[in-house]
Amino acid sequence: MTLIPLAILLYIPFVYASQPSLNGTSIPTLDVSDCPSCSDTRTLWDILWSCAATLFACAWTAIHPNIPGMKEGKLAMTSRRLLIMVMALIAPELMITWAARQFFSARAAAKKFNDEFGSQHAQANGDHGDIAESTATLLHEISESDEGSAPKAAVRNFREWTVTHGFFAWMGGFMLYVNDKPRATLDPDELQTFIREGSVDMPVITEAEIADRSKGDGLSKGIAILQLVWFVLQLVARYAQNLPITLLEIDTLAVAALTCIAYRIWWKKPKDVGCPYTVHWKTTASLPRKLTYEYVDNITYILARCDCCPYFVYLVYPITSLMGIEVTISPRAARSRRVPSLGGYGEYHGVIITLIGCFCGMVFGGIHCLGWNFLFHRQTEQLLWRAASLMIMCSPVPILLSSSFVSSGMSNSSSVLRDIIGISLFVASIISILIYITARVTLIVLLILSPQSLPSGVYVTVAWTKFFPHL
Known part of the structure; x- marks a missing residue:
């Protein structure tokens, strides 16, 4: 099953609108269905396929979801994984934060x-x-x-x-049975x-x-990593020969670089496990008390049913869960007796995890700065790309400062100045999150518009790439 990311699909309408110049002569359209006659050129389809294969390797095969619930169908599991894949494409640093939390929790x-x-x-x-x-x-x-x-x-x-x-254990590997009937998933x-x-x-x-x-082994993981390495080598070779690259390739490079980190953190995590290990409650023991994953998070459930803010809850839930602020146990998760889709971790090394996430966010924005001098169709688009890249690179700083302030214990002391600093950092963190979301949406829109002004050198390929096997 091959899934082409939405951004690549939206590229297709612009294929015929782009006007590349291969030898100094402008041509009105580009027929991407035919292979070029020259061996040293590539088509837009080649670029799209290379990015699609790399993004698929990053966002689909690299994700290690939690164990699904009981009696959940393929459609529910696939749709949940698609949602995680889209989040990995939009905000890969949050995937790293999630993976890091699970790693420290597993080790603990x-x-x-x-x-x-x-x-x-x-x-x-x-x-x-x-x-x-x-x-x-x-x-x-x-x-x-x-x-x-x-x-x-x-x-x-x-x-x-x-x-x-x-x-x-944290991904829902141990299911408690009472009187030979499933009760709930146990946390460690x-x-x-x-x-x-x-x-x-x-x-x-x-x-x-x-x-x-586990459905994932060293071979499948190695193939995905080879695809990422091959993609990076192509970009390095183009840079060495002063050949331009597209904005889609830059964004793919940023996602691939961060996904490699998450892939390494999840290396020891079982992948696509279908059912948990059964743990039976002894008849001589009194029945267990309320379990963690047995009941719905009432506050979140009430807000979700409220007419004024259901969409806000659904929008904020992935961010709060991946960042470790709050993991919501939805009615569906409790009913199917599974760990929340974006949960499966405890409270360990919060400052280190925040530092990892913020650093990866800064790297993500820094890689997008590689398109600083890209030839856009309008100068306004170039300015927007530069501003959005810088905002993504700088927005994690207030979050890191706020987390360090809270972990240091200064927020618990009684001082007017400290209260002002704490409130200011919290407000700055909220604003920085909104700025990040706006900047990321801006980059995605510019990615879709970028084929209107592709430089001619984009279609020239390095000489040695045809000698190397790749996906």
């Missing part, structure tokens, strides 16, 4: 399990350190039956957790608490078994 979950159950497991097995392996196994079984301690039995079955286990903290109390058994699942559930 693995460390918690290893610290609590790993040491107990080593201590329990250490009692048989000088006995033969068969005798130790026999004593192990006897001790479990005689002692009747569920927590100790669970500890004896513990296997060291890795970051992959942490990812699997709930799973750890129930194991400690002896309400559930330790889930015995290895990293290899989790990888077997």
